[in-house]
Amino acid sequence: MTAVEGIPCLLMRGGTSKGAYFLASDLPADPDERDELLLRIMGTPDPRQIDGLGGAHPLTSKVAVISPSPDGGADVDYLFLQLGVDTAFVTSRQNCGNILAGVGPFALERGLVPAGGDHTEVRIRMINTNSFATARFATPGGVVDYDGGLATDGVPGTAGAIRLNFEGTAGSSTGALFPSGRVLDRAADVDVTCVDNGMPSVLLRAADLGVTGDEPPEELEADANLAARLAELRLAAAGLMGMGDVSGATVPKLVLLAPPRAGGAIATRSFLPARVHTSIGVLGALTVAAGVLADGSVGHDLAALPPPGAPFRIEHPSGHFDVEVGVEPSADGFTVTRSAALRTARKLFEGRAFPRPRL
């Protein structure tokens, strides 16, 4: 497939994000060539991504690369790539549970998996973190039904539910649920909880940073002093997490926590890490819940914890997100017993993507 013929591409909303989905076989096998092509398809680097498919925000500058899985335990492999917007980078260092929501439907659309009856289950190996997810969604008559009654705060209207059950998310990027070996640490003179239930994250009390945690994303993004403080804290916490130099990386994420205000368990503001999330990531939410559930963590005493077995409601800038997370004390700390969530996805456009010329 040449740039002149275009590259087969499906544009999908996955949860509260949007991305370009490709079959791996339609992209160059060499990762450098692939990434260079994807930058040209998405229109990076440019703050407006005016000459590409990207939506001028990290949450809409995302790519999924999908292939049949050679792993006997999975149907498909999903590689997530985060692209910069105004900076030319492509990274596979983080996973994305929102874009994951579109992977099962994409696999069916492309004939990588057969429909399973009224509902289809797709086992997905998440290459970025070498962990697994099973997606279950409605396929009446063997066709993906994108419509349905599930509302997702941050997305207008409703759509068909996609159930995502996760396995092996604890420590999937860093080797341990609490990568520093402790539930509570000090980094740059602030209490932090470093936790990784699929998304390496640093949990902080909003009040310790001089904010309420109720501010809209734009207000937090405009606060240069806060940005400088968070950047310093992130580097220090990443050291505790054994993540090395993360100055150019999108992980770990930072999450400001505050007491819930709308009947949920905890209020959040997540940093991507510079732009502020307009809601919260899926793995980000599973990670916040696991961290906050652990006795002694930064968020534990701020939270209104749900009874065991009940959904853990995370408040975020555009509403809330309910996740199912179980955490139990174990001999060496805490074990995650369950990580699941409901999301929706929608096929937006199918066609060929035409990369802009090289700059």
Ligand code: NQM
């Ligand atoms: O945490 C954005 C998103 C994400 C990540 C980010 C995500 C997740 O909302 O699973 O979905 O944290 O970079 O798309």
